[in-house]
Amino acid sequence: MTHPLTTAGGPSDALHLLGYDGRDGGSPPGSGALEQQRTLERFLAGVERRAYRMARIATSNSDDALDIVQDAMLKLVEKYGDRGEAELGPLFHCILQSRIRDWYRRSSVRNRLRSWLGGEDDEEDALQLVADPAGRSPEEILAARGGIEALEVALTELPLRQQQVFLLRAWEGLDVRDTARAMKCAEGSVKTHYSRALAALRVKLGEHWS
Amino acid sequence: MTDGKNRLEGGAQDADERLIAGIRRELDRSCDALDGHTLSRLNRIRHVALARRQSRATRLLLPFGGFVTACVLVLTVTLFMPGSLTESDDPVPPLEDIDILASNDSLDLYEDYEFYEWLASNE
Numbered sequence: 001m002t003h004p005l006t007t008a009g010g011p012s013d014a015l016h017l018l019g020y021d022g023r024d025g026g027s028p029p030g031s032g033a034l035e036q037q038r039t040l041e042r043f044l045a046g047v048e049r050r051a052y053r054m055a056r057i058a059t060s061n062s063d064d065a066l067d068i069v070q071d072a073m074l075k076l077v078e079k080y081g082d083r084g085e086a087e088l089g090p091l092f093h094c095i096l097q098s099r100i101r102d103w104y105r106r107s108s109v110r111n112r113l114r115s116w117l118g119g120e121d122d123e124e125d126a127l128q129l130v131a132d133p134a135g136r137s138p139e140e141i142l143a144a145r146g147g148i149e150a151l152e153v154a155l156t157e158l159p160l161r162q163q164q165v166f167l168l169r170a171w172e173g174l175d176v177r178d179t180a181r182a183m184k185c186a187e188g189s190v191k192t193h194y195s196r197a198l199a200a201l202r203v204k205l206g207e208h209w210s
Numbered sequence: 211m212t213d214g215k216n217r218l219e220g221g222a223q224d225a226d227e228r229l230i231a232g233i234r235r236e237l238d239r240s241c242d243a244l245d246g247h248t249l250s251r252l253n254r255i256r257h258v259a260l261a262r263r264q265s266r267a268t269r270l271l272l273p274f275g276g277f278v279t280a281c282v283l284v285l286t287v288t289l290f291m292p293g294s295l296t297e298s299d300d301p302v303p304p305l306e307d308i309d310i311l312a313s314n315d316s317l318d319l320y321e322d323y324e325f326y327e328w329l330a331s332n333e
Binding site for chain 1: 236
């Protein structure tokens with residue numbers, strides 16, 4: 001699996017941050033630090049969209065997902081900014097998964113408190129209660145919209161660990177060991193989560209992609 | 211029997227691989243289709259992270275730079291400023307002159323010492 005590490009903003013903005021425009025042709029002063037800055041920028045630009053999508057699938061909330069990605073990037077740069085490109089991926093996913101777990105814990109506590117303080121809080125989003133004008137069932141909507149919507153629903157319905165293990169292994173291409181490190185669990189658990197996730201997705205999405 | 215089982219397993223594996231490839235493709239496509247607002251925020255987040263690293267590096271170097279500057283300043287003042295220690299007009303008298311300064315005799319005696327010595331030799 002290849003993921004093109006493309007920068008979104010054209011020429012390296014990190015160079016401008018350092019006040020170097022590269023017009024003199026030779027090595028700039030402190031070129032080691034500059035090279036590391038470039039490596040970091042390349043890595044972050046390459047991983048940011050996928051990190052956001054992973055966090056978005058875990059939280060079902062865009063703002064929370066962006067906060068998680070921001071925390072992970074800041075932490076990576078602050079603590080491991082001097083590491084080589086090969087190490088950055090597993091380290092970044094360790095941090096990202098840790099932030100996702102934190103978010104999950106916080107929101108569980110918040111939901112529990114809300115249910116204690118406010119009683120039964122079963123208010124649903126009003127928009128979700130509006131019937132489809134064409135009178136289609138959710139399954140029909142999914143079938144009509146196809147791919148990504150069905151996939152998002154299927155992934156969101158997976159337990160968090162299965163969901164994230166599957167994304168790390170199948171999408172990010174992490175091996176079992178690095179996935180176990182990122183998820184802070186045993187390698188055997190990674191294999192179990194992955195095969196269960198795959199089985200569930202096979203049932204839900206088989207008709208779309210098999 | 212075994213062949214049939216293997217073929218069945220192989221078929222299931224192929225189906226899984228197709229499924230995974232499809233999921234991967236769809237997720238990649240969803241990344242490419244992110245809206246402008248999200249992309250702009252991601253871009254800003256990245257720049258904030260990189261800028262913070264830069265400012266941290268500067269902050270770490272600042273005390274070292276200050277120390278070096280202070281050393282250079284002290285050296286410059288010591289070596290090149292007029293009235294520095296390298297010149298001989300030190301206001302502190304040398305040790306051999308302490309006896310003269312401390313004695314009760316008039317300083318005139320010491321100033322005309324050679325004359326008195328000559329006078330004594332001619333008497």
